[in-house]
Amino acid sequence: xxxxxxxxxxxxxxxxxxxxxxxxxxxxxxxxxxxxxxxxxxxxxxxxxxxxxxxxxxxxxxxxxxxxxxxxxxxxxxxxxxxxxxxxxxxxxxxxxxxxxxxxxxxxxxxxxxxxxxxxxxxxxxxxxxxxxxxxxxxxxxxxxxxxxxxxxxxxxxxxxxxxxxxxxxxxxxxxxxxxxxxxxxxxxxxxxxxxxxxxxxxxxxxxxxxxxxxxxxxxxxxxx
Amino acid sequence: xxxxxxxxxxxxxxxxxxxxxxxxxxxxxxxxxxxxxxxxxxxxxxxxxxxxxxxxxxxxxxxxxxxxxxxxxxxxxxxxxxxxxxxxxxxxxxxxxxxxxxxxxxxxxxxxxxxxxxxxxxxxxxxxxxxxxxxxxxxxxxxxxxxxxxxxxxxxxxxxxxxxxxxxxxxxxxxxxxxxxxxxxxxxxxxxxxxxxxxxxxxxxxxxxxxxxxxxxxxxxxxxxxxxxxxxxxxxxxxxxxxxxxxxxxxxxxxxxxxxxxxxxxxxxxxxxxxxxxxxxxxxxxxxxxxxx
Numbered sequence: 001x002x003x004x005x006x007x008x009x010x011x012x013x014x015x016x017x018x019x020x021x022x023x024x025x026x027x028x029x030x031x032x033x034x035x036x037x038x039x040x041x042x043x044x045x046x047x048x049x050x051x052x053x054x055x056x057x058x059x060x061x062x063x064x065x066x067x068x069x070x071x072x073x074x075x076x077x078x079x080x081x082x083x084x085x086x087x088x089x090x091x092x093x094x095x096x097x098x099x100x101x102x103x104x105x106x107x108x109x110x111x112x113x114x115x116x117x118x119x120x121x122x123x124x125x126x127x128x129x130x131x132x133x134x135x136x137x138x139x140x141x142x143x144x145x146x147x148x149x150x151x152x153x154x155x156x157x158x159x160x161x162x163x164x165x166x167x168x169x170x171x172x173x174x175x176x177x178x179x180x181x182x183x184x185x186x187x188x189x190x191x192x193x194x195x196x197x198x199x200x201x202x203x204x205x206x207x208x209x210x211x212x213x214x215x216x217x218x219x220x221x222x223x224x225x
Numbered sequence: 226x227x228x229x230x231x232x233x234x235x236x237x238x239x240x241x242x243x244x245x246x247x248x249x250x251x252x253x254x255x256x257x258x259x260x261x262x263x264x265x266x267x268x269x270x271x272x273x274x275x276x277x278x279x280x281x282x283x284x285x286x287x288x289x290x291x292x293x294x295x296x297x298x299x300x301x302x303x304x305x306x307x308x309x310x311x312x313x314x315x316x317x318x319x320x321x322x323x324x325x326x327x328x329x330x331x332x333x334x335x336x337x338x339x340x341x342x343x344x345x346x347x348x349x350x351x352x353x354x355x356x357x358x359x360x361x362x363x364x365x366x367x368x369x370x371x372x373x374x375x376x377x378x379x380x381x382x383x384x385x386x387x388x389x390x391x392x393x394x395x396x397x398x399x400x401x402x403x404x405x406x407x408x409x410x411x412x413x414x415x416x417x418x419x420x421x422x423x424x425x426x427x428x429x430x431x432x433x434x435x436x437x438x439x440x441x442x443x444x445x446x447x448x449x450x451x452x453x454x455x456x457x458x459x460x461x462x463x464x465x466x467x468x469x470x471x472x473x474x475x476x477x478x479x480x481x482x483x484x485x486x487x488x489x490x491x492x493x494x495x496x497x498x499x500x501x502x503x504x505x506x507x508x509x510x511x512x513x514x515x516x517x518x
Contacts, residue, residue: 049475052488052489053474054474056474056475059469070345070469070470071470085489086358087358088358088359088490088491097487
């Protein structure tokens with residue numbers, strides 16, 4: 001039995017774009033997540049909701065390796081457990097107070113999340129590791145299906161699908177490889193994240209330009225009734 | 226579409242603030258999903274009406290109090306609260322207008338009751354980063370008036386506060402909170418230089434829909450020093466800081482299911498408020514399964 005459309009790993013962005021001690025809102029096919037990086041460089045993906053009064057944790061601030069909620073300053077450590085409640089500074093918070101955590105993976109410079117949190121599917125992996133560099137992330141007011149079709153049509157690239165990684169594509173450009181991935185955002189929106197297997201400023205700029213042109217082309221597409 | 230919730234319908238709710246609609250003008254707004262129109266007649270009196278597909282419909286009962294125009298969509302609304310401070314001769318009554326916020330009315334009420342956020346959301350105004358503890362306080366349901374009260378609340382107010390009359394070190398400020406209805410709350414706060422008496426700061430919420438409201442914060446103060454502009458600016462600064470929080474709480478509708486959200490002892494007033502909401506049978510503005518957000 002093959003896995004459903006919605007049970008695979010998707011790119012939620014490019015690793016280099018998430019600086020140390022920062023928190024970012026991620027919309028994954030309509031689900032609100034927070035992606036944050038501690039001073040140790042570790043990335044964490046949690047539900048974007050503080051267990052206290054539901055404040056979005058993506059508005060919070062990172063100090064050291066702890067994410068602090070903006071509302072009441074509750075502190076959470078990398079595993080998700082709450083370590084400090086400022087209203088009760090001498091209290092050790094019970095273990096039951098924790099943020100909801102999700103698995104992450106890395107692939108070719110991309111950060112990956114599973115569309116179905118309880119997935120048993122493994123994320124795509126690289127046999128030989130190279131250093132992949134971020135090119136661009138582009139956000140498009142069109143659903144993933146349309147962007148997928150347009151990628152083939154508009155960007156003028158020859159796309160190769162990557163095994164076991166739906167919506168990940170490789171583009172060969174004179175010995176340089178581009179890795180493109182589509183992210184469903186929700187509400188009829190999606191993103192294309194692009195990385196390259198080496199630092200090559202010219203090719204990076206060219207790729208970025210083509211992605212912008214893709215978005216422009218899609219803006220001109222009439223709604224399909 | 227107007228809500229069918231009888232508890233929400235049978236309330237006096239604000240629909241405009243005093244002076245908002247000039248004689249000869251009207252204001253279109255919404256209450257509990259029902260479009261309404263507030264009309265200021267040439268003689269100065271105000272009326273409110275249902276709007277059905279843009280057409281002026283039945284007149285609604287209105288009453289003017291606390292610098293606001295109230296109306297009701299119900300047949301037997303809960304009476305407006307008694308707030309004698311608004312009738313005291315030596316008080317300054319400050320009309321702070323209204324601020325829109327895209328949140329459930331109950332998130333707004335709870336935020337007003339909460340002290341634990343002073344240090345983080347209202348830093349150097351209502352709280353200081355190094356004095357975050359919320360000391361124990363009491364809550365009670367006053368059955369005779371069917372109101373929830375939180376008493377003996379204290380919080381450290383920093384000296385930098387625009388609203389502190391004293392210079393030098395900050396000091397502990399006493400608060401008493403009073404929930405007057407599902408959509409209104411007020412606090413009594415130590416008035417500097419007038420021992421034994423309190424400033425009264427109110428919040429009346431107009432729920433337009435379950436996730437969008439207008440909040441009106443009229444005040445009855447003993448402060449003779451600050452100008453009206455300073456008062457209103459202060460109130461608005463506080464409110465705009467809170468709005469960033471209110472519009473980003475999830476789910477948007479208040480969840481009453483056990484374990485959905487985790488209170489601590491500092492949240493006693495919110496716990497009492499949720500228990501009271503549940504007992505009231507109100508449904509509007511509360512999270513329910515199958516509702517997106």
